[in-house]
Amino acid sequence: EPEVTQTPSHQVTQMGQEVILRCVPISNHLYFYWYRQILGQKVEFLVSFYNNEISEKSEIFDDQFSVERPDGSNFTLKIRSTKLEDSAMYFCASSEGTGLKETQYFGPGTRLLVL
Amino acid sequence: AQTVTQSQPEMSVQEAETVTLSCTYDTSESNYYLFWYKQPPSRQMILVIRQEAYKQQNATENRFSVNFQKAAKSFSLKISDSQLGDTAMYFCAFMKLTSGTYKYIFGTGTRLKVLA
Numbered sequence: 001e002p003e004v005t006q007t008p009s010h011q012v013t014q015m016g017q018e019v020i021l022r023c024v025p026i027s028n029h030l031y032f033y034w035y036r037q038i039l040g041q042k043v044e045f046l047v048s049f050y051n052n053e054i055s056e057k058s059e060i061f062d063d064q065f066s067v068e069r070p071d072g073s074n075f076t077l078k079i080r081s082t083k084l085e086d087s088a089m090y091f092c093a094s095s096e097g098t099g100l101k102e103t104q105y106f107g108p109g110t111r112l113l114v115l
Numbered sequence: 116a117q118t119v120t121q122s123q124p125e126m127s128v129q130e131a132e133t134v135t136l137s138c139t140y141d142t143s144e145s146n147y148y149l150f151w152y153k154q155p156p157s158r159q160m161i162l163v164i165r166q167e168a169y170k171q172q173n174a175t176e177n178r179f180s181v182n183f184q185k186a187a188k189s190f191s192l193k194i195s196d197s198q199l200g201d202t203a204m205y206f207c208a209f210m211k212l213t214s215g216t217y218k219y220i221f222g223t224g225t226r227l228k229v230l231a
Contacts, residue, residue, distance in 0.1 A: 106161075
């Protein structure tokens, strides 16, 4: 069964550094998402992406964050200047389309630790 | 604003027994979807079951079933014949349908431990 994959599984970085988290969505999916889960807290929506542009973003997704689909398969989340509070598990998800097909399939996550 | 509440942070159940996880939500929407996701210790969230709000019949998926009470805005998950592999964090999620974008709003999760 096709799966969403994410790399790396763990990332440790220094505060102020840039990080890029990578995701490979399921191949026939058209909608892509990033969520994050701070340790012990609920999963929070960050951004949705469709047709090479952001569809919706949350208040968490400020100017330090950006997303892109550089090559038609990867879907990346970039944090330009990481802060301590960016430490979290970041989940990528994808979905095929609308209606019953709108179930989002999640990747295994990238655990980001900002020191 | 839509919110999802899971009032049981942790639960345990004996293997082969039945357990019910509760979830309530708040929305002014009339059409939406509800989901239960399972997040095992390996971290990846897996869809357990989903329910469309305009369907009266409760969804069932093998040992997993829901009790969907639309008027009460309640969406509980029942796991029958619990197995050790059911040990995981369970998230209830509400999906809002809008014209161009879809997103989940998750509850805080219930950590379920199945005891041998």
